[in-house]
Amino acid sequence: MTPVLALESVSCTFLSRDDPSQRYTAVGDTTLVIGEGEFVSVVGPTGCGKTTLLNVAAGLLQPSSGTVTVLGAPLAGINSHAGYMFQTEALMPWRNAIENVVAGLEFRGVAREEALERGDAWLKRVGLSGFGKRYPHQLSGGMRKRVALAQMLILNPQILLMDEPFSALDVQTRQLMENELLELWSADRKSVVFITHDLEEAISLSDRVVVLSAGPVSHPIGDYVIDLPRPRDVAEIRLTPRFIEIHTKIWRAMKEEVLKGYAQQQRQ
Amino acid sequence: MPSSKDNRAGNGRLRLRAFQVLLLVLLLVIWHVLTSPTLLPPIYFTEANQAAFFFGEPVKVFARLWRWFVSGEIYEHLWVTLVETLLAFLIGTVSGVVIGLWLALSPTASAVLDPYIKAVNAMPRVILAPIFFVWFGLGIGSKVALGVTLVFFIVFFNVYQGVREVSPVVLANARMLGANPRQLLRYVYVPSAMSWVFASLHNSVGLAFVGAVVGEYLGSAKGVGYLIHQAEGFFDMNTVVAGIVLLTIFALVLDWAVGIAERRLMVWQPRSGETERV
Numbered sequence: 001m002t003p004v005l006a007l008e009s010v011s012c013t014f015l016s017r018d019d020p021s022q023r024y025t026a027v028g029d030t031t032l033v034i035g036e037g038e039f040v041s042v043v044g045p046t047g048c049g050k051t052t053l054l055n056v057a058a059g060l061l062q063p064s065s066g067t068v069t070v071l072g073a074p075l076a077g078i079n080s081h082a083g084y085m086f087q088t089e090a091l092m093p094w095r096n097a098i099e100n101v102v103a104g105l106e107f108r109g110v111a112r113e114e115a116l117e118r119g120d121a122w123l124k125r126v127g128l129s130g131f132g133k134r135y136p137h138q139l140s141g142g143m144r145k146r147v148a149l150a151q152m153l154i155l156n157p158q159i160l161l162m163d164e165p166f167s168a169l170d171v172q173t174r175q176l177m178e179n180e181l182l183e184l185w186s187a188d189r190k191s192v193v194f195i196t197h198d199l200e201e202a203i204s205l206s207d208r209v210v211v212l213s214a215g216p217v218s219h220p221i222g223d224y225v226i227d228l229p230r231p232r233d234v235a236e237i238r239l240t241p242r243f244i245e246i247h248t249k250i251w252r253a254m255k256e257e258v259l260k261g262y263a264q265q266q267r268q
Numbered sequence: 269m270p271s272s273k274d275n276r277a278g279n280g281r282l283r284l285r286a287f288q289v290l291l292l293v294l295l296l297v298i299w300h301v302l303t304s305p306t307l308l309p310p311i312y313f314t315e316a317n318q319a320a321f322f323f324g325e326p327v328k329v330f331a332r333l334w335r336w337f338v339s340g341e342i343y344e345h346l347w348v349t350l351v352e353t354l355l356a357f358l359i360g361t362v363s364g365v366v367i368g369l370w371l372a373l374s375p376t377a378s379a380v381l382d383p384y385i386k387a388v389n390a391m392p393r394v395i396l397a398p399i400f401f402v403w404f405g406l407g408i409g410s411k412v413a414l415g416v417t418l419v420f421f422i423v424f425f426n427v428y429q430g431v432r433e434v435s436p437v438v439l440a441n442a443r444m445l446g447a448n449p450r451q452l453l454r455y456v457y458v459p460s461a462m463s464w465v466f467a468s469l470h471n472s473v474g475l476a477f478v479g480a481v482v483g484e485y486l487g488s489a490k491g492v493g494y495l496i497h498q499a500e501g502f503f504d505m506n507t508v509v510a511g512i513v514l515l516t517i518f519a520l521v522l523d524w525a526v527g528i529a530e531r532r533l534m535v536w537q538p539r540s541g542e543t544e545r546v
């Protein structure tokens with residue numbers, strides 16, 4: 001079976017704009033393979049190049065070396081099979097919620113009426129019916145994330161790339177959003193790459209957790225299968241013994257890297 | 269209760285307006301008292317009517333305005349000045365937006381043209397007026413050209429900046445959602461630059477008037493600037509001030525129109541003070 005998304009021996013080196021002799025290798029020799037319908041989380045200390053990796057998978061960034069394959073074909077330009085949910089605000093502030101949700105359909109030339117109909121349905125699915133006319137600044141942080149989720153899912157992408165999408169939310173809203181994400185995901189099992197620095201979030205959502213080392217030249221140092229039963233409730237599953245067992249095992253491997261990453265940030 | 273709150277807000281605004289009008293009246297009274305030859309003995313000047321000579325008299329200024337409108341003498345001058353201003357404003361804004369977008373989106377062109385743009389912007393462009401007279405004659409054309417050079421750079425720099433300030437995340441998101449370069453321009457760059465454009469339009473209104481009036485002042489046979497220039501020749505300060513008042517009123521009207529368009533088109537922008545006090 002061909003994997004849905006495969007990054008092979010990818011490395012990314014950035015040149016300093018002021019001084020080209022200064023180079024920074026964010027990601028080095030990383031191989032990451034995502035199967036069909038698989039929910040994979042990538043965890044690692046801050047500044048370890050998780051976002052870089054995701055941008056490579058999205059086609060927003062050309063890797064310095066290595067190959068990216070999407071559904072068996074090498075990736076050129078933007079990854080049109082993928083939807084991307086960004087860590088920071090990515091909604092167009094000059095469009096209201098419904099117009100943001102249907103933006104992708106509009107870009108693809110879907111008729112206005114049909115687009116609005118589908119947009120309404122998606123707003124309802126993410127629990128925002130009646131909020132279509134609100135502009136992003138009139139919505140709460142959690143609501144904006146829901147709009148972003150609907151904006152991505154309305155295009156029915158086969159791969160979901162999510163970059164710490166809920167990190168800016170408070171704990172309660174976050175758990176609600178995580179459960180909703182799992183529910184939406186379980187309906188048609190897309191392949192998901194979920195970036196986070198929160199190990200608990202990673203374990204409670206995923207089928208597989210990949211741990212990255214601290215940067216520079218970060219690379220995977222562990223790959224763990226999460227055999228917790230589904231459907232899951234992210235708040236409850238954290239209390240089960242099996243969860244704690246997995247958490248302890250992965251944390252042991254991660255701890256050293258986190259400390260390394262922390263020390264590096266202190267030095268900068 | 270919403271009604272009482274509305275009332276309170278309404279009262280506050282009414283009071284503010286009342287104070288503003290009061291201030292105007294006060295200034296007019298002071299002006300009148302200090303310049304009238306008969307009310308007070310001269311404080312600074314040696315003769316009673318010297319203050320009126322230098323500063324004009326409010327009553328006579330309004331009498332002049334009144335006569336202009338009643339006789340209909342002003343309309344053709346006002347019309348010429350307004351046409352010049354509006355044309356300069358429109359041409360300057362549209363060309364500023366188009367060229368600003370173009371240069372902001374093509375790094376090579378902007379890198380090549382950068383020193384020239386800086387030079388032209390730094391140049392005191394009113395100096396160009398005599399050249400425009402040679403090129404476009406003493407009619408409307410030369411004044412419009414002068415106004416355009418003033419308006420263009422304001423709008424241009426704001427559009428340029430506005431495009432540069434587009435959030436890279438919003439841009440990446442639109443690309444992931446499948447926007448092609450043309451759609452990016454239409455749905456991301458232009459709306460993002462619009463808030464900068466509107467900020468610049470308020471300045472541009474004033475400068476469009478400057479272009480028109482200075483152009484008329486330097487050489488013309490029609491327009492409010494021409495009237496002011498002529499009155500100056502006769503030391504008729506009341507007419508000069510009347511012309512200034514007239515221009516100010518129309519500049520305010522145009523600025524108000526820009527404000528209305530801005531509120532219409534910029535509904536998506538968060539406004540400070542959107543919460544209400546209870």
